[in-house]
Amino acid sequence: MKKEKSLGNEKRSERRLGYALVAPAMLLILAVAICPVIQSFYYSLFDYRLNDPTKSSIHLNYxxxxxxxxxxxxxxxxxxxxxxxxxxxxxxxxxxxxxxxxxxxxxxxxxxxxxxxxxxxxxxxxxxxxxxxxxxxxxxxxxxxxxxxxxxxxxxxxxxxxxxxxxxxxxxxxxxxxxxxxxxxxxEPNFVGLKHYKDNFTDDRLWKALWNTTVFTVISVAVELVLGLAIALLINKAFFGRGLVRATILIPWAIPTAVSALMWKFLYDGQNGIVAKYFADIGLIHRMGDLLTTEVGAMFAVIFADVWKTTPYMALLLLAGLQTIPSSLYEAASIDGATKWQQFIKITLPLLKSSILVALLFRTLDAFRVFDLIYVLTGGGPANSTETISILAYKVMFSQTNFGEGSALAVIVFICVAIISIIYIKLLGADLLSDSAKK
Amino acid sequence: MQKKAGPLFYVFLAVFVFFVMFPFLWILLSSIKPLSELFGDRAFNWFTSHPTLKSYVSVFVNYPFLRYLWNSTVVATITTVYTVFVAAFAAYAIARLEFKGKAVILGIVLAVSMFPQIATISPIYMFVKKFGLTNSYLGLIIPYTTFALPLSIWLLVTFFRKIPFDLEEAAKMDGATPMQTYFKVILPLAVPGVFTTSILVFIAAWNEFLFSFTINTAEKYKTVPVGIAMFQGQYTIPWGEISAATVIVTIPLVIMVLLFQRRIVSGLTSGSVKE
Structure with missing residues (x-):
């Protein structure tokens, strides 16, 4: 009887300790991440402009x-x-x-x-x-x-x-x-309710930005997945110089995106860019200048730069997944006379499913939120053809100093990201958060 | 692991490595070209016959590049140390202690790590402006918490879970309190995980662009990514200096990657692979 009671006490004190240890981190997250998102939504309901003294703060009342x-x-x-x-x-x-x-x-x-x-x-x-x-x-x-x-x-x-x-x-x-x-x-009070949302949704610029973001996300992530999977399958074996290859793979991932964007801007340059020249030489583009001055060229350029930077990362995630598949499965399959392709479809893909989904989730969200790469490489141009929704929101907020409308756009980005996450998490099931400590 | 690598494989590997490294290679070659060979017909020559370090000198003489490096180092280091410190307690609790709502907490952490930065920037900007923190280190360290803390917690939880549970039971038997167990048993074993987490958080903080670009606009407080991205010449974009600066920031990175590649890979893949 006594022992049970002390066990209960122990549990309670463990629970208390758990909450106490988690509290500082959760409070910080609440303060620096969750509150700002809520505040962004709040700002989006006001005609809030930093350059207009009568609208430079939020007024609900006169x-x-x-x-x-x-x-x-x-x-x-x-x-x-x-x-x-x-x-x-x-x-x-x-x-x-x-x-x-x-x-x-x-x-x-x-x-x-x-x-x-x-x-x-x-x-x-x-x-x-x-x-x-x-x-x-x-x-x-x-x-x-x-x-x-x-x-x-x-x-x-x-x-x-x-x-x-x-x-x-x-x-x-x-x-x-x-x-x-x-x-x-x-x-006067500058509360405008959902006007910014209404204005944005009837504005072609938002739809163009959403379309650009979607094109960028879908194409770059799809290409990265296919290439990444191919690379992972190919290097999933023992070979000389593994370490060197792995380091090579990590470098594009590790350098600051803004710096790599600038690097590509140099390589794409219409007059002196080596990549632009080679692309023109092999007939991929008509003139060297096409890469950064035409709409299609610029979109291709940013996607290409993104693929270069993140395919290695994708390959790495998938390689880690591949290495958890026991080789005995492949041996058994080849004894049963399965071809390589059959093995890939029946063994590799199903067992790699959750790795692929997790990698896709992270990459899709990253691509959807893209800012630095495009902002530095093309600035959203030419003619807004590479302007993604984050860039549009940023421009409205800080170039036009229209915080209210910009915040509405930021909230739209947030909602899109939330929807994408929910879809992936539904597909993944509870895998992502499962308490593997209990296994 | 069972498959053997043939000669064709190595050819493929060489091509792959070449493609991945080509931009760096070109930047490296450009950084030692004299100005006249960066433009015009000779811009496409691979090797210059007149190598020069002028661009490197210019980066330090004509731009506050050393200052950028220092700013990035300070901001990234403090962000890493403080978030990993806070996260280590939370992650220990989530991974090792029994209490209700753990899954919800971890879910919140994961959700916050997916927040688009743009959705938090306007209130954070108003906050740092109100408290006079624009153009200061603290003005970046506070917003960097938004991504550094969830990342640290997420990674540390996976590392803490890998430590065998028997150890804790044994410590409990010996009459150790949970905090004693944490400091004497778990933490020493988790050092590699903490180290890996620190590397990844440091890289994330070092590379951050949007907050830095928005909040620290004064030359004196710019970080490396923003500083390089905003390199401006009087008439043209100073590609020579940009190349040199890129090489300078890439070299320590290459060294770090070579030294810690195993750790980085284990950190990157820890959340995504079920074991």
Missing amino acids: SLDLEGYLQNYPFLDSALKQEISTANGGVKETLANVQQQLQRIDEKIRSDEEVAKRYKQVDEALNNFESPSDEIKMVEIDKEVAEKFNNTIREVAKTLGKMKEAGELKQADKITGLAQGLKGTII
């Missing part, structure tokens, strides 16, 4: 830029006061009306306690010639107040503009300038 407001309103107010003191009749009346309108909206803004507090803080900071921080100066306000504010300012600016044209103002430029300055102080 907010007021108190710094901008307080740099304009008090001065406008005092300028109006001066104008009123010297004006007569109708002009005076209109100006007083404008001033009142502005004062009313100012009061309305300050009727909120939180806003009033911040209002004071920002005002003090500005009086001390300090620049208030973003957290202090941006304050959320009600939609109703924001709309009223915008309407009032628009009206006031219009009225003042008319007065300026009529020559009724003494400090016309200053007053209209200040009124204009108030215009951009309300930040």
Whole structure:
């Protein structure tokens, strides 16, 4: 009885230890990988642009830029006061009306306690010639107040503009300038829902990029599989210089993709590229320049470079799988009179199935996510003919600084990758994750 | 293993090795050509009659190449050491301890290793920007965790599983706590696996392009792949320097591959082959 209890305790403490050991790694993964993906999705729901100050962060609600407001309103107010003191009749009346309108909206803004507090803080900071921080100066306000504010300012600016044209103002430029300055102080929410997805799916560029990615993935992975399998079968024997061949195989895999892409760019060069010249000499292409300047040529070029870089890796994975097949099976088969081809179809392929699927899974995902190779080699050109979806997403995010739309594209890449993984894992069954410790 | 290799086989092998190595060979030959032979008709001559090391000198004199090498070394080393350290505990728990949800955890690790980088880059970029980490080493080490940690865990789990379970039982009999067993029994046996994992994680971190390209844009903090890819001449692409730089980064790699090929291969294939 006692022993059982202590056994239970031991199990519990082992479980606790297990969770404790796994926790740091899982928290890190959650923080640096899972959260960002969720955030990407969140970003994709907003009109989020880094180069536009009113859209450079995410706003679910209306907010007021108190710094901008307080740099304009008090001065406008005092300028109006001066104008009123010297004006007569109708002009005076209109100006007083404008001033009142502005004062009313100012009061309305300050009727909120939180806003009033911040209002004071920002005002003090500005009086001390300090620049208030973003957290202090941006304050959320009600939609109703924001709309009223915008309407009032628009009206006031219009009225003042008319007065300026009529020559009724003494400090016309200053007053209209200040009124204009108030215009951009309300930040509207930039939530757009699924608009980016809708826009993307109706945009030919996305479909072209998806098509390019698919062509690149399917052709390069298929060629790599066939070549890799052939190489693996051929070198699956004892021979002199195995180590050297294995090292040769590993080098293309090990060098940075960006560096190998640049290397191929040199070899493909339309004027000085040796590979371009040889391809032209054997009639594979018409002119040397065709490789990087025509659409088909460029796609061929990136696929060829990818095949060069990753076929050896594929061969290696398949070779490892081949070596687990017991040779006794082949011996038995040849005694039964099976031909080499029959042995390949009946023994090698079925037993290699899970190795092939795992290799295909890794390679398909890598190819689908391709970025550095194509970005460095062709930049997605010519005429976007090698632009894959990752490159498109990157360009939208960092060249057009349109984070919202770019994030939507990134999420689309993510979903495609998830679908591909699910298909492969279904095919593989639970093999991949099986707890082989239990065997 | 049973089949014997004939002469035809060696011919095939030679052709294969030649094709795989041809780009490197050409880059090597180009790196010692004088500038005038890199362009025009003479660009297609295999061997130059005027070999020169000018391009190599230029790489170090006209470009902060040494700095790139240093940056890559620092970032890749720290990333490797810290992720393998964290992963070793998690992998031990997953491989050797009994607790619920192990399969789910391993599934999450595998899923995260398949995440496309592009799907995490915008929030990570905003994060490093917010904390002023652009153009710093930490600004790369944090995002590199996204691929280095799952890779380390995945590889280490397969290595830890290969260690015989009897050893643990014996240690338990002798009254060792699980942590003692880990440090005194399992970890010493797992050193080769940890080493292999480190090599693969180091290579992955060393080769990374997208994060490095986006986050560290200042010359001073560029890593090797980005630095070389962005080599710019005044009017033309400086192919001589690019060739020389490529040769320089490939040589240590070749040495590493020659030394550790068995380990690298065992690491690469460990997740994919069922034994």
